[in-house]
Amino acid sequence: MILIENTCISDDIEDQLFVCDLEKCKGACCVEGDSGAPLDEEECAILDEIYPQVAPYLTEAGKAVIAQEGTYTKDWEGDFVTPVIDGKECAYALYDERGILKCGIEQAYNDGKIAYKKPISCHLYPIRITKYEQYHALNYDRWSICSPACELGSHLGVPVYKFLKEPLTRAYGPEWYQQLTQEIDERNAAKNNS
Template identity: 55%
Template sequence: MIEIDNILVSDEVVKAQFVCDLMKCKGGCCEDGDAGAPLTGEETETLNAIFEAVKPYLTKEGLAEIEKRGRYYYDKDFGWVTPTVNGKICAYGHYDNKGIIKCGIEQAYLDGKTQWKKPISCHLYPVKTKKTKTYELVNYEPRETLCNPACQLGKKLEVPVYVFLKEALIRRFGEDFYSVLDQVAKQYYDEHD
């Protein structure tokens, strides 16, 4: 474990290698799970504020599910989450012409319609965070089969998880955190070359 202030980072975040291979996984993390995307309380407020800007990017099925369940709902096991269509694809997702799931929230961001890219849980994936009374835990948890192509591509390109997720980690924990993590990682790689 790597301890940075009150954040405990799994060694695998530095040691493992990972690069999403969307042509192979098709964005399956947006439809494979027990609930929609986890949201923080602050993110539920943000989603309410930007919903009208995001709405044109959603499918009629996604909109129907949001109409029925709400823009998000509270799940007793996962906390605040986005709704899903038929228990599968996130209500904010859609399939592109290559069959890859894309995020309507992120597309609105890329088109300059919002300042919010997407839920931090999505941006950080395959890293998951969990708060305890004392620490925030940061763990690398790729799906065994679904993420296998990303693990292979990461090894081929020699890209550590923390490098692949640089933008998301900085967004969540800040530049200072990332700088310390990068120093620890470089020391690890210097010792193991």
Template identity: 50%
Template structure:
């Protein structure tokens, strides 16, 4: 385990390899899970702020679900999350499926088109790293938790390209924790790799 400030980081974050392979998974993490995407308190306001901008990207059933349940809902296990569509394999209401089956995020689509400055919920951006708050909120645990079947192609591609999880997720890690945090993580990962090679 790696400890940086009050963050406890699983060794898998630096030892395992991962690169999303959308040609195989089709963005399935947007519909495969026990609830919608977790949202922090700040993101609740952001979802409210940009909803009308992303609304044109949403399916009619999604809009109806949002009008019925709200732009976010509270889950007893995960806290505030995006609603999902039970009629469509529990897909996130802010996701839409293209003709080839690829699932895209409405917020990310609007971001890519320069309409909004927010890419998507940080919980989505960080995946397959999942951040857990400590019991008393004074620390965080960062675990690497890919879906066994869905993410198998990503694990294979990451291994082929030799890209560690934390390097693939450099952008969201910096977005959430800052460049200094990432630089320290990178330094510790390099030392860990060097020490491992010496033992071989």
């Protein structure tokens, strides 16, 4: 376990090898699960604000669900999440020509229409953050749909914290990420010297 500022980072984030392999998983994390993508409260207001720019990227089914439920909703635990279509894919998801699910929010961002990339929970996956009063717990979420990502990460030798450098930096800042990599480097050096 690594402690940095108000974060508690599980060892899996250092040790687990992971690189998304969309050709194999087809973006299954946008479909599977028991509810939509977790949202921070401030992200709900952002989704309301950017929806007019995002809507042209979405499927008719996605737009219909958002028209009915709103740009965000609450799950069975009372947490804010993205709406889903018929209990399956996220309302913001769309299929590309290869049958891979992509994020309509991210497509709008990539086209320069908005400044918000996508919900941080999506950007950080497979890291899940649990927010407690005094600290955030960062854990690696093991899920069978990510087996291809584990295989590719192992083949390339890329640990999850390096694969997720951009969203970790987005969530906690460059100094935090630098401290994380320094801590991991020091731990690895100590292991190699023992």
